[in-house]
Amino acid sequence: MDTAVNRQTPDRVPGQPRRRDERSSDRASDWAAVKFIQDSSQQLAVSLNVRRTMLRAVRLAVPQLGDWAMVAVFDDMGAWVVGGPDGGSGGARSADPVPVGRLDPGSALARIKRVGHTELRTARDDDLGAVLRDLVPLESLREQAESLEPSSVLAVGLDSGGTTNGVLVTVTGPDRAYTDGEVRLTEEFGRRVAVAVQSAKLYEERAEMAEALQETLRPPELPQYPEVRMAARYRSSSERTDIGGDFYDVHGASDDFTVVIGDVCGKGIRAGVLTGQARQTIRTAAHIDRSPSRVLRTLNEVLRTQPEKRFVSLACVRLRRGRDDGDLLATLAVAGHPPPLVLRRDGTVDEPDARGTVAGIVPNLSYDEVDFRLAPGETLLLYTDGVDEARGPYGFFGADRLRRLLPHYAGASPATLCEAVEQHVVEHIGGEGHDDIAVLAIRNES
Template sequence: MPVALGLPPWSDGTATSSDVLGRRVDTTRVSSTAFEGTPHAPAHARKFVRQVLGEWRLSHLAEDAVLLTSELVTNAVVHAGTGVELTCRLDLDAVPARLEIEVDDHHPARTIPQTPGESPGGLPTSGRGLALAALLADAWGVTYTRTAKRVWVRMELGEGGDPREAALAAVPAGPLEALHVGVVIADRDGVVESWNSEAERLLGRPAEQAVGRSLKELVAWRGHGPYALSLADTLGLGRWRGEVRMRHLDGRLIPVYVSHLLSQGHAGERRAIWMVVARDHRYVLTPPPAPMRREAGRRIKELLDRDMPFAELLDTIAQVVQVSSGGDAAYVLLAAEDGSRFGVAAGAGATAGLVGVLATGVLGADRRTPALVDDLLAGDVELAEQLRARSLACAPLLVTGEVIGFLVVTAAQPGRFDDELTVSLQHIADQVAVPLQRERLAEQDRAHRGRLSFLAEAGELLAGVHDEELIAALTAQLVVPKIARWAAIYLTDLTGMTRLAHVWHSEEGHNAELRKSLPAIPRSALSEVSWPVGPETVLAFPLLTQGRSHGALVIGRAEPTLPLEVADLLADLCRLVALNLHTAMLYARQATRSRVLQRSLLPMRVAPMPGLESAVVYEPAEEGADVGGDFYDLFTVGDHWCFALGDVCGSGPEAAGVTGLARHAVRLLAKENYTVADILDRLNQALLEEGDDDRFLSLLCGELTPLPQGGALCTVASAGHPPPLLLRADGRVESVATPQLLLGIESGARFYVERFEMAPEDVLLCVTDGVTERRDGDKLLDDGDGLARLLSGCGGLSAHAVAERVRLAVETFAPEPSQDDVALLVIKASAVLRQQVR
């Protein structure tokens, strides 16, 4: 950006010969700057002229002056193609007082026609700038030198502003006891010739240590932007002012405000005169910023005609209002969807990191006129705390009589604003309300579509996730970096304990540091936690559903305020996350209960069988289930062992209920010394008494009684169950039971048992139909006695090895997973049974 080098008059606006050197000083104000000959030069020039005329209280001339400047600089860039110097000169002693604007280029050979626009065809394109000069300015001209060409325009001051009044209005900002006005005089080379006592008090450096030294040694000069002037170039200007840092005697750099004048002595020597004050007293040498004028409203209205993102437009309006008003902060508030609440859409200055809505007091939907509050603490403590301010001025944005928002200016001190500010603020509001509403409606439509898309993406990502930790991780990654620089998820359990579950930073290397900076277990409510102070604004959003808190989403944003639309989006996201956390909690609770109940349907452990080796494989078909429609049991009764393997028609909780009834009934009846046949009779009757015609049960039930010579006598009955297979030691495979009627079909059914002996090393294989009917297309595993052939190859294997070989055969029989429960029981007799039985 170009550096403005303007200087106001001395504190009374009429510097005279007794002010500095005992001779008359020209009271002409001059502000100069320089630009490269690029297409950006006209824009920089317009901004410079607006700033200078605003400071000189000549805003009523700004529109014409800016137009003239733009044309002259454009002509210089287009026709000369060199660097451009722009000078604004205000002569208060002239009669009448006048403003001159000069544009210098460095191509003097390019002359300018003295009668622009006089051509048969009308106004030529190349001469419109000077035609405008002839129309808008009181005088204009061109001056040529050997190295440069200067085009100037003169405008006489009319009504609407008096720069002398601005000078008289300047007051010191710091304590008067610390006010020191140093005067430093340097020659054309910047060597100090004079250093008064006030400069010594201000900078701690006596005159004898300053005189004779170059200003380059005493000033830490720092130019700004691509067009900044060096210290030597600046000393050659007629006048300038600005903030610099000068070196104290102890080496410190003191921020000071300097007003510079280039004076010519009796012998023609040129000297630079500096008046220096502490930065806090700069208004002794320059007027404070002018109050907001109607030109600020027109300037903002120009912004509305540009094609820029809506958020950037709002930010620019807030910045212009804040700078123009001189307030500590400025906000643009816009109405929420219901029209009765107003949220922060943009902020500038020392904003308070506002979130959501402000619906209290002066910022209500019924306000149709501007308002001024000298001290918010006296009437609205809540709003004062939200804004961190005492003074407030606001103006409603009205469209067809409806308040769509507010322009708000605040300050930390009470009584900072006056009625003139509210008038100016309302003028701006009137200028921007309708275009702003039009742009906002278009933006709301885009935002609504984006909001729905974002929430749909979030819903799809979180759908079916029943793990709280995973939900927390996904939520943080949804927010970062789209909405926030970092995010943290706190989760609250059923006992009310809150913990930090997950953090995510846009720069992953900062995750560990971020986790350390946040409280792992907050000792107070999340709404009352003091979050760490850093470069980001920290905001917390509760995760609430059905009146219960599941924690909070905490985010850090670089922006000081959170627009209402983003706040609403985060509120919707938090409701969605809270609902998923609630579902996950219910799912976890139900899953825990289900696991406890399901485990009660299976034996805690398989009974040890001296002289017999057993192995079990049990795999429910339903994903996540511990128990299905198949069941098994193996237990001791007196001097023998009982086993059972059953299959309930169907699957799921209903089948599991029948499973529990059957397993516990078999065990209870066996403990009461019922025979195998009686057990089947009683269980058949119990199922029929349940009254469920669709629940059938196949059951293989047996007893193993040890034999003195080794092995065991097996008594078995099969109620509609696949018959068990016996692998003899010599490799033969036999079917050792005949299937009878299913349980739960006929009340008068009677069941019988079959007996056989198991010799040492014999293997008994009992399976459910999940094994025999394992399907691959139209082919079943047991087709052609497939299971018997598989068992025949298991000679010499342990019970566990046989069970694993059969399980693997079932799993690999088809590429698709099994759709039925799988249960199998393997019992192998050993030769040591006789020695272990008492």
């Protein structure tokens, strides 16, 4: 339906110059409209939450633009609506937005969503009860609007970026007709609401995506195996997120499982994405063949197919349960990563002699494997270069300092050992920035 606009009956003879008091009144009205739009824009920009933006839009619209208002915001499931008789300023407070599900394709809301125009209906020309039934999807809101004995209903599409994201509906009570200027003012207010809603929706969508990404990339919970205790500590280089370029993982059966710890080049979200890819590739490769050398070879070839040439350093250990003596049989391969340390029961610290090239740079790499045993009561400690290369006022923390630290924790639980290593590194840094730090300890409890 074409837009219809009520015009109030003029008090002067057509063609007669307007009086000074009329011109002053017009200027005051124009200034009030400008001030309303400026203030509304500032208040709408305060929040990047769609719900709060909708509520604020209703409370701003009443009574400046009407005696009752409703805001509907469309989503993939239909729409969310909120309305109120006074915008929460004096009487009943506007309720939270309510979902209304799929829209009737023939309804006024669906029509405005398609075409995004403005519709003005008046009691002189229309059955406003029928208009409200077509436009307002919730019965409780319709009853609020109908109780005003409305004289006009104005619906404005909330258009932003070529898309109608919602509808603003305002209703006036008896003897309050819209002028052309008030319609234009409501449309301008609708444009500001549309921008605020769109900004809030984009912010919430990106926040949801970031949260989903972080949930996927956060260090996994460690499995529980009989006669094996394990613990890990992770400290991101970023204060804003707990994901980064260091990672660890444990997977497999209790009598034959794979332990990995690694460091991808870079920091932050990009490094986190590569971390997730590397971890999934390793899990898939180990599912087929748990040989550490073959796992690293597969990871190297997969990384080399990526458009961005980025590398990963990694230590991969396969642990199997011995037949009679309770030992864990370990097979290790490394790709440009510090080999793990073995803390014996008597406090002796051993370092398996394993070396290898980082994965993702050189084609057709092969990796050597080193075998050793983890006897009952002994602990395997894997760590990233965020530990030994942590720089403080007195230089690097260093692998030698780490080896000297470990004998003090012979017999300690993996959780205690990991916490101690992290704490000593943090104290060494002395409050300065640091790389991602990851520590993983596995103790044979047979």
